[in-house]
Amino acid sequence: MTSTIYQHGTLGLLVPGLFTGTITAAELLQHGDTGIGTLEGLNGEVIILDGHAYQAREDGAIREIAATEKLPFASVHFEDDTATTPLTNLTQAAFEQQLLTEHQLQNVFAGVRIDGTFTHIKTRVAPKQVQPYPTLVEATAKQPEFVGDNVTGTIIGYYAPQLFQGATVGGFHLHFLSTDHQLGGHLLGFEIDHADLKLQSFADFQVHLPIDNADYRQTQFDNQTIDSAINTAER
Numbered sequence: 001m002t003s004t005i006y007q008h009g010t011l012g013l014l015v016p017g018l019f020t021g022t023i024t025a026a027e028l029l030q031h032g033d034t035g036i037g038t039l040e041g042l043n044g045e046v047i048i049l050d051g052h053a054y055q056a057r058e059d060g061a062i063r064e065i066a067a068t069e070k071l072p073f074a075s076v077h078f079e080d081d082t083a084t085t086p087l088t089n090l091t092q093a094a095f096e097q098q099l100l101t102e103h104q105l106q107n108v109f110a111g112v113r114i115d116g117t118f119t120h121i122k123t124r125v126a127p128k129q130v131q132p133y134p135t136l137v138e139a140t141a142k143q144p145e146f147v148g149d150n151v152t153g154t155i156i157g158y159y160a161p162q163l164f165q166g167a168t169v170g171g172f173h174l175h176f177l178s179t180d181h182q183l184g185g186h187l188l189g190f191e192i193d194h195a196d197l198k199l200q201s202f203a204d205f206q207v208h209l210p211i212d213n214a215d216y217r218q219t220q221f222d223n224q225t226i227d228s229a230i231n232t233a234e235r
């Protein structure tokens with residue numbers, strides 16, 4: 001179980017605006033205790049930690065997600081008992097470079113968890129959309145951003161090979177949740193003061209598709225549009 005990433009939906013299906021929730025939080029949590037995602041309506045950013053799913057809302061509040069709430073897209077895995085590596089005084093760029101070179105990640109799916117204190121954190125939170133849903137780029141054109149200095153918390157997310165851009169985000173896709181639940185969201189930038197890194201590599205990437213959803217069945221996906229939308233909306 002700990003060798004597999006389970007992903008519900010694709011990042012690509014969010015691009016034309018398929019924001020309807022197609023898996024419940026309860027079902028998702030059967031496939032992993034750690035991960036990231038978004039809620040129905042692109043309603044905020046989801047952070048899944050230690051078997052609990054939290055929503056960072058556009059007003060800045062953090063709340064635990066109920067079992068019956070639905071998500072259009074999420075990735076989860078089960079944490080294993082991998083040893084942690086200490087990190088000190090690292091910029092985001094230095095951290096990502098270090099991970100890619102020292103762990104030779106470029107063609108690997110990896111789960112990233114960093115617990116510690118961050119000199120700087122910058123997040124954004126996707127604002128809730130209503131039907132008829134706009135495209136991902138339209139929905140994320142204006143997003144509230146949140147910053148904090150000397151924040152204690154956890155970064156959770158993934159590295160995916162560029163080959164899988166569209167199915168998911170190629171490269172790093174990280175979310176953040178502070179320990180006091182006062183700051184969270186999709187991570188735009190960070191600087192590590194001191195922290196512990198837990199890195200899990202996955203040989204298996206399981207994609208679970210919403211094949212009972214009529215809009216999903218009917219949509220014509222365009223790879224180029226998806227690629228450029230992900231680069232605009234998810235970085």
Ligand SMILES: [Zn+2]
Binds near residue numbers: 036045175186
């Ligand atoms: Zn995100």
